[in-house]
Amino acid sequence: MSVKLLDVQEIVKDFGGLRALDKVAFYIREGEIFSIIGPNGSGKTTMFNVITGSLRATTGKILFKDEEITNLKPYTIARKGIARTFQLTTVFTLNTVFDNLMISHRLRIKAGLFGTILRSGQMRKEEAKCREKAEEIIRFIGLEQVRHRVAGSLTQEAQKRLSIGMALATDPELLLLDEPTGGVNMQEINALISLIEKIRDHGITICLIEHKMKVALDIPDRVLVLNYGEKIAEGSPAEVSGDRRVIEAYLGESHAA
Amino acid sequence: MEPFAQSQSMRRYAFLLIIVFAFTIPLFVTSRFYLHVLIMCCIWGMAATSMNLIMGYTGQVNLAHGAFFGIGAYASGLLILKLGFNFWFAMLVACLITVLVGFFMGVLALRTKGSYFAIGTMCFNVIVTVIIDSWDTLTEGARGLLGIPRPPSIPLLFGKEISFSSLVPNYYLVLVFLLFTLFVVHRIVHSMMGKSFAAVRGNEELAESLGINAMGTKLMSFLISTFLAGLAGVLYAAYIGFLSPEISDYHVTFELLVFCLIGGLGTLVGPLIGAFILTIVSELLHGLAFPRLVIYGFLLIIIIIFLREGIAGGVRKLWLKVAQEGGR
Numbered sequence A: 001m002s003v004k005l006l007d008v009q010e011i012v013k014d015f016g017g018l019r020a021l022d023k024v025a026f027y028i029r030e031g032e033i034f035s036i037i038g039p040n041g042s043g044k045t046t047m048f049n050v051i052t053g054s055l056r057a058t059t060g061k062i063l064f065k066d067e068e069i070t071n072l073k074p075y076t077i078a079r080k081g082i083a084r085t086f087q088l089t090t091v092f093t094l095n096t097v098f099d100n101l102m103i104s105h106r107l108r109i110k111a112g113l114f115g116t117i118l119r120s121g122q123m124r125k126e127e128a129k130c131r132e133k134a135e136e137i138i139r140f141i142g143l144e145q146v147r148h149r150v151a152g153s154l155t156q157e158a159q160k161r162l163s164i165g166m167a168l169a170t171d172p173e174l175l176l177l178d179e180p181t182g183g184v185n186m187q188e189i190n191a192l193i194s195l196i197e198k199i200r201d202h203g204i205t206i207c208l209i210e211h212k213m214k215v216a217l218d219i220p221d222r223v224l225v226l227n228y229g230e231k232i233a234e235g236s237p238a239e240v241s242g243d244r245r246v247i248e249a250y251l252g253e254s255h256a257a
Numbered sequence B: 001m002e003p004f005a006q007s008q009s010m011r012r013y014a015f016l017l018i019i020v021f022a023f024t025i026p027l028f029v030t031s032r033f034y035l036h037v038l039i040m041c042c043i044w045g046m047a048a049t050s051m052n053l054i055m056g057y058t059g060q061v062n063l064a065h066g067a068f069f070g071i072g073a074y075a076s077g078l079l080i081l082k083l084g085f086n087f088w089f090a091m092l093v094a095c096l097i098t099v100l101v102g103f104f105m106g107v108l109a110l111r112t113k114g115s116y117f118a119i120g121t122m123c124f125n126v127i128v129t130v131i132i133d134s135w136d137t138l139t140e141g142a143r144g145l146l147g148i149p150r151p152p153s154i155p156l157l158f159g160k161e162i163s164f165s166s167l168v169p170n171y172y173l174v175l176v177f178l179l180f181t182l183f184v185v186h187r188i189v190h191s192m193m194g195k196s197f198a199a200v201r202g203n204e205e206l207a208e209s210l211g212i213n214a215m216g217t218k219l220m221s222f223l224i225s226t227f228l229a230g231l232a233g234v235l236y237a238a239y240i241g242f243l244s245p246e247i248s249d250y251h252v253t254f255e256l257l258v259f260c261l262i263g264g265l266g267t268l269v270g271p272l273i274g275a276f277i278l279t280i281v282s283e284l285l286h287g288l289a290f291p292r293l294v295i296y297g298f299l300l301i302i303i304i305i306f307l308r309e310g311i312a313g314g315v316r317k318l319w320l321k322v323a324q325e326g327g328r
Helices: A044-051 A074-080 A097-103 A113-118 A121-140 A156-168 A186-201 A213-218 A237-242 A244-251 B002-028 B032-057 B065-083 B087-109 B114-134 B167-189 B192-202 B204-209 B214-240 B250-263 B270-287 B292-306 B310-327
Strands: A004-015 A018-029 A033-037 A059-064 A082-084 A174-178 A205-209 A222-227 A230-235
Touching: A004 A044, A004 A205, A018 A044, A018 A205, A018 A222, A018 A230, A033 A044, A033 A186, A033 A213, A044 A174, A044 A205, A074 A082, A074 B204, A082 A156, A097 A121, A097 A156, A097 B192, A113 A121, A113 B167, A113 B192, A121 A156, A121 B192, A156 A174, A156 A186, A186 A205, A186 A213, A213 A237, A222 A237, A222 A244, A230 A237, A230 A244, B002 B167, B032 B065, B032 B167, B032 B192, B032 B214, B032 B250, B032 B270, B065 B087, B065 B114, B065 B214, B065 B250, B087 B114, B087 B214, B114 B250, B167 B192, B167 B214, B192 B204, B192 B214, B204 B214, B250 B270, B250 B292, B250 B310, B270 B292, B270 B310
Parallel strands: A033 A205, A033 A222, A082 A174, A174 A205
Antiparallel strands: A004 A018, A004 A059, A222 A230
C-alpha cells in the first residue's frame, strides 16, 4: 500500500503552562489529500508550525520519508521538500507576481557572490532555471495576466493562488496549506478547490487545515480532528463526521446523542 | 511592457552619458577647491551606496556603518605607516579586516531584528570609536594618525606614470572605485542574490518557509556592505592623509543615513544623489557659522513629509506619471 510520507509521533508542544499539542500522532500517505480540522484554538496551526520548524516541539518526533526532521530550521525543512502557506495570506507585497515566484525557486539553485558579480554563465543558467520555474507555475495557477503587477495589489483570491504557487515553486513533495479558502467567496472557493485537486493530480501530497466543512470533508482522503490539542478522531471523512466526539466538539454535548 | 523596456534602455544611455561626463569633468573644472569637493562626493557616495545595500535592499538598519568606514581607514593607515605595506596591498588587507570585524559583529547583532538591531549596531559604533580613541599605542588616540601617504604612482608604458600627487589623478582614482561600488551593487541587486535580499526585507518568516536562510542572507549583505564601506575608508585615508577617531564616529553613520534617506533608500542612484547634494552644500557652507546639522534636520523633515522615497523615488514617480500620460 502507500507509504508514510510524513510520520508524526507523539508530538507535545507546551507554551509555558499551556499544552497546545498533547501527544498528537498521525501520518500522511504519499499522494493523498489529508486534512486537519478542529474548532478554534485546537492546535491546527501549531501543528503546522511544529512540522515546518518555526516552533520547536517540546517532545516527540517527526519523520519525513523516514528521516527525522524534528526541530530543524524552517529553511532546511523547506529544502527537504515540505512547503507551506500561511493562514494570513503572505506574499512579498512590494514585488511583482513573477518575482515572487522566481524567488520561491531560489532554494533549488546556487547563487555565489563572485558568480553574481561577474554574472558568470553558470549564474545565468541558474537564473534561467528560476525563470522557467516561475513561467511554469504562473501558468499552473493561472496568473499570467497579472505577472507584472505588484503582488500587494492583487485580490485576496489571487494572492491566495500566488502564495500556493510560491509554495509549489519550491518543488515540494508535501504541501501544507493553512486555510487555503479563508476569506474568499463561494465561487472563488470552488476555483481554489479545483486548484488543490490539480496539484494532487500532479503527484504532490497535500495536507490542509480547514474550517469550512465543505472543503474539510469533501476533498480529503483522510481527516484528523483536533480538539484542545488532542487528537479526537482520525479516518475517512465519513467515519469522522459520524464520530460522537467530533460532533460533541463542534456542536456541543446535546447534539451528540 | 514596452514602455518599461524603453525606459530601461533610455536609463542605460543616461548612465553612460553621466559616466562620460564624470570622466571629462577635470577638463573644465580646474579649481582645486571644486575638485576636492568632487573627490569627497565620490568617497561619501561610495560609503552611502554600501550602506544602502544592507539598509535599503536588505531592510536592516545598520547604524554601525561609520565604524566600518573608520576601521577601513585606520586599518589601511596603520598597515602603511607601521608595517610599511604597499598601498594596494594595504587596501585589500584593510577591507578584509573590516569584513572580519563585520563578521563577528554581524553574527551577534543580526540575531536581533528591527529597532533592536539598529540600537545594537549603534552601540557597536560607539565602542569602536572609544577603542580607537583610547588605544594610544596603536592608533595615536586623539592626536590622530598623521602623514598617511597618497597611493604610489602607477607606472605606464614608455616611462610614463600616473602620479597621485595632484588632485586630478586622485579624482579619477575615487571615481573608478565609486563606479566599481555601483557596479557591484547593481549586479547584486539584479540577481537572484538581490532577490533573496529583497525577500528577507519583505518578510523573513515567509522567506525562511521558502528555503531561504535569512541569517545567512543578511550576513552576506552585511559583509558585502562592510567591505565596500572599508574600501571607501581606505580611499579617504589615502586622500586626506590624516585620521582622527571622529572619522569612525556615529555622526558619520548618521550623515550616511541622511544621504540615503534624502536621496532615496533602495534605489541605486539615491544615496549617490544624497551624498553629492549634501556634500556640496556642506562644503560650500563651510565659511558660514550656521550649523550644518540644522540644515540637515530641516531637509530631512521636508523629505520625510513630502518625499517618503527620497529624491530618486520622487523622480521615479514623476517619470511614471509622465510616461503614463504620454502613452494615452
